Amino acid sequence: MVNIAFLGPLGTYTHQAALQQFPDKDANYIPLAGIPQCFEALIKDASLDFAVVPLENSTNGQVVFTYDLLRDLMNNCKEYKGNEAIPELEVVAEQYVSIELCLIAAQPMSLDDLNSETRVTIHSHPQVWGQASSYLKNLGQRVQELKTVDSSSTSGAVKICCEAGQPSGNEVVLAIASRTAATVNGAAIVDSPINDRKGNTTRFLTLRRRSTDFPPIPARPPVAKGVEQVALLTFIGKQDTSPGSLVDVLNVLKDHEINMCSISSRPYHHPDSSSKADESAHRKWQYIFFIEFNHADGVSWDQVVHEMGSKTLKFCFWGTFYRNGRYYETST
Known part of the structure; x- marks a missing residue:
């Protein structure tokens, strides 16, 4: 039995990502708040x-x-090799889930059942209203009244819809959520997809506790020929006032002919502002950078790690993982 925690409740898009990553019947899915x-x-x-x-x-x-x-895990890491942080967790896989919103009812019904005499109440997460605004506007024009009610999650909205049961007279209670949420709650899909923008996709990471004998790069199992792998790296550069400090780090990848896939940043604050040894301790407006790059055969990773260490205050390899096939899907 494999135990997998995920951002719950049951029926969320994260639940769908967990099902995609671990389709085995022996998988135990544990929703967390x-x-x-x-x-x-x-x-x-x-x-x-x-x-x-x-x-x-x-x-x-x-x-x-x-x-x-x-x-924060890197920031508060207890284990280091030089200035390379060895955190307690590592990234081992990615998944992509298409965000296709569905109009959901407790019992099977048709759009034709919604007419000028119908008063409709729809439950969903507040973020959904903007993602399906055009659809809701059109639906509102075909019914007598359309009311939207916020819920804490899309899956929770389906539960509320199911608890309301079958339509009472001209009063209909519906929900907007994922197909997985409908399946988990035994509900029926009235219409799908209803989101205004097609091709909207969320990317998910799968993490596990780091094994002491599992090196950050290269990943195990070995790279299969023709299968792309991606590594995730975070680092804090040396003084931002030093011209080219970020470029110096990125040039390590360039010099070793490693292709960078993405780069982003988040604000960084030193965990111990009283430290005098660390030049970053008293500085504001500092950033931690997240980069992803393609794992390449024939690269001297020991040399890459050495050069990264010399050009950063702190850095961390989170793991190397296979590029999921859904990454290459195009929007329709």
């Missing part, structure tokens, strides 16, 4: 094997909670 709880539980609970958390969305960008938790 928040992203911090997923990190904390994986570190402290030895019965958990993995945790699945959202990282970024193709439309809305970073999931800052996840980025900041990675930052």
